[in-house]
Amino acid sequence: xxxxxxxxxxxxxxxxxxxxxxxxxxxxxxxxxxxxxxxxxxxxxxxxxxxxxxxxxxxxxxxxxxxxxxxxxxxxxxxxxxxxxxxxxxxxxxxxxxxxxxxxxxxxxxxxxxxxxxxxxxxxxxxxxxxxxxxxxxxxxxxxxxxxxxxxxxxxxxxxxxxxxxxxxxxxxxxxxxxxxxxxxxxxx
Amino acid sequence: xxxxxxxxxxxxxxxxxxxxxxxxxxxxxxxxxxxxxxxxxxxxxxxxxxxxxxxxxxxxxxxxxxxxxxxxxxxxxxxxxxxxxxxxxxxxxxxxxxxxxxxxxxxxxxxxxxxxxxxxxxxxxxxxxxxxxxxxxxxxxxxxxxxxxxxxxxxxxxxxxxxxxxxxxxxxxxxxxxxxxxxxxxxxx
Numbered sequence: 001x002x003x004x005x006x007x008x009x010x011x012x013x014x015x016x017x018x019x020x021x022x023x024x025x026x027x028x029x030x031x032x033x034x035x036x037x038x039x040x041x042x043x044x045x046x047x048x049x050x051x052x053x054x055x056x057x058x059x060x061x062x063x064x065x066x067x068x069x070x071x072x073x074x075x076x077x078x079x080x081x082x083x084x085x086x087x088x089x090x091x092x093x094x095x096x097x098x099x100x101x102x103x104x105x106x107x108x109x110x111x112x113x114x115x116x117x118x119x120x121x122x123x124x125x126x127x128x129x130x131x132x133x134x135x136x137x138x139x140x141x142x143x144x145x146x147x148x149x150x151x152x153x154x155x156x157x158x159x160x161x162x163x164x165x166x167x168x169x170x171x172x173x174x175x176x177x178x179x180x181x182x183x184x185x186x187x188x189x
Numbered sequence: 190x191x192x193x194x195x196x197x198x199x200x201x202x203x204x205x206x207x208x209x210x211x212x213x214x215x216x217x218x219x220x221x222x223x224x225x226x227x228x229x230x231x232x233x234x235x236x237x238x239x240x241x242x243x244x245x246x247x248x249x250x251x252x253x254x255x256x257x258x259x260x261x262x263x264x265x266x267x268x269x270x271x272x273x274x275x276x277x278x279x280x281x282x283x284x285x286x287x288x289x290x291x292x293x294x295x296x297x298x299x300x301x302x303x304x305x306x307x308x309x310x311x312x313x314x315x316x317x318x319x320x321x322x323x324x325x326x327x328x329x330x331x332x333x334x335x336x337x338x339x340x341x342x343x344x345x346x347x348x349x350x351x352x353x354x355x356x357x358x359x360x361x362x363x364x365x366x367x368x369x370x371x372x373x374x375x376x377x378x
Contacts, residue, residue, distance in 0.1 A: 089285070096282045096335065106336050114338070128340035131332060132352055135341060139328020143320060146285065147295050149303070151317035152324060162366035163321055167356045177351035 003035075003045040008100045012042060012107035039112050046091060046104075049084035050074075052112040060120035068169030069161055075137060076157050085145045092142070109134065121172065132171040140164060192224075192234040197289045201231060201296035228301050235280060235293075238273035239263075241301040249309035257358030258350055264326060265346050274334045281331070298323065310361065321360040329353055 002024035006015045017038060021028035035041040043051055055074055062070040078084050095102040110127075113134070118126025140160070144152045155163075170176065191213035195204045206227060210217035224230040232240055244263055251259040267273050284291040299316075302323070307315025329349070333341045344352075359365065 093282075093285045096278070096285055102336065106338060109336075110338065114340075125340075128344065128352075131338045131341040134338060135328040135332035135353075136325055136356070137328065138331055139324035139326065142327055142331075143324035147291065147298075149295060149299065149320045149323060151303075151314075152320040155317065159366055163317075163360070164324075166359070167325070170355070171352070177348055 001045055003041050007042060007045060007104050011100070011103050012038075012105075012111060015042075017041065039108075042108055047087045048091065049081075049087050050078050052109070053116060056113055056116045056120065060117070064173055065169070067172050068167070069165040071133070071137075071168055071172075072161050072165050073157070075141075076160060079141060079145055088141060089146050092138075092146070117172075123173075125176075129171050129176065132176065133168055136164065136167050136171065190234055192230050196231060196234060196293050200289075201227075201293050201300060204231075206230065228297075231297055236276045237280065238270075238276050239267050241298070242305060245302055245305045245309065249306070253362055254358070256361050257356070258354040260322070260326075260357055260361075261350050261354050262346070264330075265349060268330060268334055277330060278335050281327075281335070306361075312362075314365075318360050318365065321365065322357055325353065325356050325360065 003015075003020045006020045006023055010016075010019065015038065017031055018028055020041065021031045024031070031041070035044055039053055040051065042048070055071070058074060059067050059071045079088070091105065095105045114127040114130040117130035117133070120126075121129065123129065140152075143149050144155075144160075152160075192204075192209045195209045195212055198204075199208065204227065206220055207217055209230065210220045213220070220230070224233055228242055229240065231237070244260070247263060248256050248260045268277070280294065284294045303316040303319040306319035306322070309315075310318065312318065329341075332338050333344075333349075341349075
């Protein structure tokens, strides 16, 4: 698929529908008609099991106090399918073994998740918060589905939500530090 | 190195100093003299940047309320060296790309960390707690040092400790669920 090559070459940020259409020798309008946005095309090209912007929209639409739990329940649902797990593992593996795949994935996550969460939460350090959430999610997925550490792999959804939900909730909306990570200019009164 | 082959073949649990000595055609007492325990031999063979049992001992020796922070500070110190980071990344990559390496690593972590933490904390669901800690640590390491997501990669130790320390602390000693993960027999009064 031409899209995969273009994303790997130019990164997620640098790739354009125009360049992909040219590469694939198809009309750009046709490409857009079949795949939609750049995010949708990327998701189709690398076999990402969900559309991050949709996940983010669900989470941001939840009651503020339940965003962490909402996110976790959605992810556990996605991870429940063996095919989705295999896909996520394959994507992680390729990111760990080659630098362009890593760059592409980092740019994709930043563009579709970190920025959207930061904007949606309307908190100054929103993208630091989103990165913290990312760290717990990736680690949970690895520990439960890839490493399959027995107590994590065998826990049911309710147990995982009870243990990890509050972590995600705190990262999203709670106290995460003694000071803000974002350097803010001093305010003169 | 003969040890690496034996660990990959038999897993961490199945490998013995005796088999490794035979494979390497050296005396078992000599092997023990130079490398010490099976854990130490494994750490030397795969280039693990720290001796897990030492980390665990440091954490368990800390005041109960500061165990999470202690663990995180120790890890950040270890990760601070580029060589250690490269080692950890290489180990993760090999675990993700081949099943025997994954099994070996899972058994190693279970034997040296999960069991020791569970015993040391003296809490019934100690190894579930250790697995939760593992999930946050692996995700943090990946997000900060491998993916290098900007807000996580650029945060200083104090910021990371403020954000992630309470997570590890709660996983180790706090409330992690509505019920214990360990099935306990009903107590009749």
